[in-house]
Amino acid sequence: xxxxxxxxxxxxxxxxxxxxxxxxxxxxxxxxxxxxxxxxxxxxxxxxxxxxxxxxxxxxxxxxxxxxxxxxxxxxxxxxxxxxxxxxxxxxxxxxxxxxxxxxxxxxxxxxxxxxxxxxxxxxxxxxxxxxxxxxxxxxxxxxxxxxxxxxxxxxxxxxxxxxxxxxxxxxxxxxxxxxxxxxxxxxxxxxxxxxxxxxxxxxxxxxxxxxxxxxxxxxxxxxxxxxxxxxxxxxxxxxxxxxxxxxxxxxxxxxxxxxxxxxxxxxxxxxxxxxxxxxxxxxxxxxxxxxxxxxxxxxxxxxxxxxxxxxxxxxxxxxxxxxxxxxxxxxxxxxxxxxxxxxxxxxxxxxxxxxxxxxxxxxxxxxxxxxxxxxxxxxxxxxxxxxxxxxxxxxxxxxxxxxxxxxxxxxxxxxxxxxxxxxxxxxxxxxxxxxxxxxxxxx
Ligand code: ACO
Numbered sequence: 359x360x361x362x363x364x365x366x367x368x369x370x371x372x373x374x375x376x377x378x379x380x381x382x383x384x385x386x387x388x389x390x391x392x393x394x395x396x397x398x399x400x401x402x403x404x405x406x407x408x409x410x411x412x413x414x415x416x417x418x419x420x421x422x423x424x425x426x427x428x429x430x431x432x433x434x435x436x437x438x439x440x441x442x443x444x445x446x447x448x449x450x451x452x453x454x455x456x457x458x459x460x461x462x463x464x465x466x467x468x469x470x471x472x473x474x475x476x477x478x479x480x481x482x483x484x485x486x487x488x489x490x491x492x493x494x495x496x497x498x499x500x501x502x503x504x505x506x507x508x509x510x511x512x513x514x515x516x517x518x519x520x521x522x523x524x525x526x527x528x529x530x531x532x533x534x535x536x537x538x539x540x541x542x543x544x545x546x547x548x549x550x551x552x553x554x555x556x557x558x559x560x561x562x563x564x565x566x567x568x569x570x571x572x573x574x575x576x577x578x579x580x581x582x583x584x585x586x587x588x589x590x591x592x593x594x595x596x597x598x599x600x601x602x603x604x605x606x607x608x609x610x611x612x613x614x615x616x617x618x619x620x621x622x623x624x625x626x627x628x629x630x631x632x633x634x635x636x637x638x639x640x641x642x643x644x645x646x647x648x649x650x651x652x653x654x655x656x657x658x659x660x661x662x663x664x665x666x667x668x669x670x671x672x673x674x675x676x677x678x679x680x681x682x683x684x685x686x687x688x689x690x691x692x693x694x695x696x697x698x699x700x701x702x703x704x705x706x707x708x709x710x711x712x713x714x715x716x717x718x719x720x721x722x723x724x725x726x727x728x729x730x731x732x733x734x735x736x737x738x739x740x741x742x743x744x745x746x747x748x749x750x751x752x753x754x755x756x757x758x759x760x761x762x763x764x765x766x767x768x769x770x771x772x773x774x775x776x777x778x779x780x781x782x783x784x785x786x787x788x789x790x791x792x793x794x795x796x797x798x799x800x801x802x
Contacts, residue, residue, distance in 0.1 A: 383416075385409050398427055417784050423608075424681075429616065429775065433466060433767050434607040438682035443689065445605055446470070454692045459600040460484065460570050463542055463763035466605055467535070467770065487543035488564035488573065490551070491521045495561055498551045507552030507755045508637040514548045515541070516630035525624040528773050537625045538766040545762045546570065549755045550577035556751070571596040574759065578748070589703045592746065595696050596756075599739060602689040603757050605764025609681075611635035611642065615765045616772045617781040625769055632765045633758050639676075642757040645740035646750040648677040652709040652716075661716050669725045677737030678720060684730035693738040697745075704745040713741060 377394045392403045405415030420426045435444045443450040446465050453462055457471075464472045464480045472480055494514050501510050518540070519525055525537045551561040554577075562577045571593045579586055606612070614635035619628035636642035651673075655664050668675045680687055701707065717733055720726045743753045772778050 381407065383407050383409075396430075401426065417786070419786055423613070428608060428613065428781075429772065429778065431607060431768070431771060432469070433771060434605045434764070436607055436682050438680065438684050441683060441685035441688045443606070450602065450688050451692060454598050454601050457601060458570075459597045459604070459760070459763075462601050462604050466763045466767040467538055482566075483539050484543045484570070485564075485566040485573075487540050488547050488566060490544050490547045491518075493521065494518065494548065495551065498548065498555055498561065501555065503555065503558060505552075505555065506637075507549070507556060507751050508633065508643075508758070510552035510555065511545075511549055511755055511758060512630050512633040512637065514552070515545065515633055516627055518544065519624045519626035522624075522626070525626060528622055528624075531770075531774070534625070534770055534773060538770065541625065541629055541762055541766060545759050546574040547577060549752075549759050550574060552755060553578050553748070553752050556749070569593065569597075571600065575746075591699055591703050595700045595742060596746070598692065598696050599742065599756065600760040602692055602735060602739075603760030603764075605761070605767065608768075609641070610638070611761065612765060612768050615769050619769045619772050620778060620781040622773075622780075625766065628769050629762065629765055632761065636754060636758050636761065642736075642754040642761075644676055644734070645736035645743070645753040645757065648713075648736055649709070649740040649744060649750050649753070651676045652712050655712055655716070658712055658715045661712065661719055664716075665719055665723060669723075675716070675720060675726070675731070677740075678726065678733055679729070679731045680734045683732065683734065686732045687734045689735035690733040690737055693735060693742065694733075697738045697742050700742050700745050707741050707745050709744070710741055713738065 379392045379394055379399055381390045381392060382388070383390070386409055388407075390407055392399045401418050404418065407416035408414075418426065433446065435447070436442065445453060445462060446469055448457075448465065448471075453465075457465075460481050461472060461477055464477060468476075494517055497514050497517050498510055501513075522537060522540065524533060527533050547564050554561050560582045562580055562582065564573050564577060568576060572588065575588050575593065575596065576585060579588075608616075611632040615628045615632040618631040619625070639647050651664075655661060664673070665675075667673050697710065701710065717737065720731070726732075739757075740750065740753050743756055744750070748756070
């Protein structure tokens with residue numbers, strides 16, 4: 359097991375005598391010894407550092423949680439410096455090559471790979487719950503025809519708690535797993551419905567006989583009564599994309615799920631918070647932005663001008679950079695390879711040429727090298743989705759479907775973690791001191 363800083367092994371060990379941090383407060387001259395466990399100190403231990411008895415105690419200031427661990431987790435390990443991603447210890451490239459999305463979702467949620475019977479039961483359990491209540495169908499149909507499908511997905515997922523009020527019983531692990539299965543099963547159905555609403559087609563029901571990826575493709579693209587044949591390579595590519603997105607430890611949307619879940623609301627509300635966070639262009643919305651950016655660049659000849667604009671801070675190179683990876687995102691390599699496999703079936707997307715050239719130029723440019731900016735998972739995923747004839751608005755929905763098992767595993771871990779409490783950061787107040795109310799007649 360790893361012991362590198364910020365990537366802690368799950369086992370908690372007591373601090374040895376030498377595993378302490380000695381802090382001297384130069385305001386008072388007092389010295390404090392703080393235990394170090396797993397390479398971290400507890401932020402609340404700093405509260406013993408005070409100038410006098412009335413002092414609240416020392417806090418840490420960490421906007422965006424750049425260096426604060428918010429939980430102990432045994433689900434996903436990332437070493438961003440060298441580009442490692444593992445789910446429950448298994449390297450992402452092995453899972454992408456050998457596993458399936460449903461197997462990975464089992465792994466994330468139960469902690470171990472399933473045996474044959476377990477995988478078969480898990481698959482049947484999920485397939486049996488893919489149907490979605492008619493009231494949610496009405497919710498989806500009630501939105502404007504051009505409603506962004508992520509906003510529709512977010513509302514409908516939150517709406518599921520109207521159907522399953524027992525989901526509020528958080529103390530029962532079996533009940534929690536039942537809700538996890540429901541969300542795994544229904545998210546693709548709702549995601550496909552949000553798309554169908556946009557294109558003015560009937561909302562189709564799932565077919566429990568089909569695989570997860572195949573069902574999703576059919577619910578998005580079939581006509582009522584007409585089933586298309588999809589090349590197995592397309593189905594496999596979609597499954598790989600879902601695997602690659604399945605979890606990514608404490609990213610923005612997962613932190614949102616955990617933060618909302620910490621209030622002991624039901625999992626549908628917590629998951630809808632994850633969808634809301636993922637919607638943003640700096641997170642899951644990035645693949646949509648990459649496509650828009652590539653279209654705007656328009657041709658390879660315009661790349662130098664575009665790159666100059668990025669360096670002059672007039673724009674961002676979307677699909678580049680990551681809070682955690684300061685090396686090539688291991689998922690981006692697999693997506694790049696998968697894109698070529700998809701294009702063998704669909705024909706090459708002309709934007710690919712621009713993307714490849716843009717990547718090449720950026721990786722050689724001092725601006726990007728110095729900042730360790732590499733392609734992230736979203737740089738090529740949009741090109742695949744576009745080849746599947748999905749509009750850009752659907753890309754983030756596909757991401758949300760993929761990320762659902764990770765959100766659920768993280769939520770379940772949170773609920774079962776006795777160290778967790780309701781999320782409630784502190785602030786450094788920088789506003790006015792007390793002042794008296796000014797009547798309207800006396801205001802300037
Ligand atoms: N294009 C140009 N410059 C960038 C980019 C980019 N995509 N990303 C970071 N930088 C620059 C910053 O301006 C900063 O430069 P400076 O130090 O000279 O001020 C430096 O690189 C460090 O960047 P930060 O903003 O500190 O990095 P942070 O960890 O806060 O941001 C983020 C990470 C949000 C992903 C950022 O890289 C970004 O906006 N990328 C584009 C959007 C994107 O692709 N998001 C998808 C992320 S993956 C995912 O969510 C699945």
